């Protein structure tokens with residue numbers, strides 16, 4: 230279970246995706262991108278724009294079930310939509326938002342053995358399953374993406390202290 234949270238803003242996510250795209254320029258050109266839904270969709274759109282890559286395929290993997298307040302529990306990963314246009318992955322770039330245990334990345338890589346795997350954030354257990362990532366995050370930290378969060382009113386300290 231995670232003991233810390235790391236909040237990623239839209240600006241930060243955009244910056245990190247552009248940084249990744251810059252690094253990927255040296256690895257391409259790629260025929261197409263395979264986004265791992267759903268977390269990889271927005272990073273894949275940003276990277277597709279930067280690399281001028283318009284062929285965006287997707288693979289849908291379900292591996293985490295909602296287990297309460299924001300954080301989720303991992304179950305057996307299931308592919309519910311295959312990346313038909315990507316063949317064995319040759320010339321394709323796989324994009325996800327993050328690797329945690331690495332289970333999702335390993336499963337996708339088995340299906341697309343010739344593809345290049347890149348993500349924005351990597352925890353130590355998942356790191357060996359990537360070809361490239363931007364930021365390493367401690368294993369005990371749960372990343373909160375902009376689509377997981379909303380700005381919330383917080384009462385002033387003085388009001389809380391007096392109550």
Ligand SMILES: O=P(O)(O)OC[C@H]1O[C@H](OP(=O)(O)OP(=O)(O)O)[C@H](O)[C@@H]1O
Nearest residue numbers: 266267268292293328329330331332333
């Ligand atoms: O390395 P792992 O331990 O496998 O975890 C990483 C995966 O978990 C999250 O996806 P999730 O399964 O929650 O689905 P989502 O992208 O649809 O939110 C994240 O987007 C990665 O795809």
Ligand SMILES: Nc1nc2[nH]cnc2c(=O)[nH]1
Nearest residue numbers: 329370371372373374377
């Ligand atoms: N949002 C989010 N999803 C995950 N899935 C696996 N690890 C994480 C994480 O740290 N944050």
Ligand SMILES: [Mg+2]
Nearest residue numbers: 266267268269
């Ligand atoms: Mg995901």
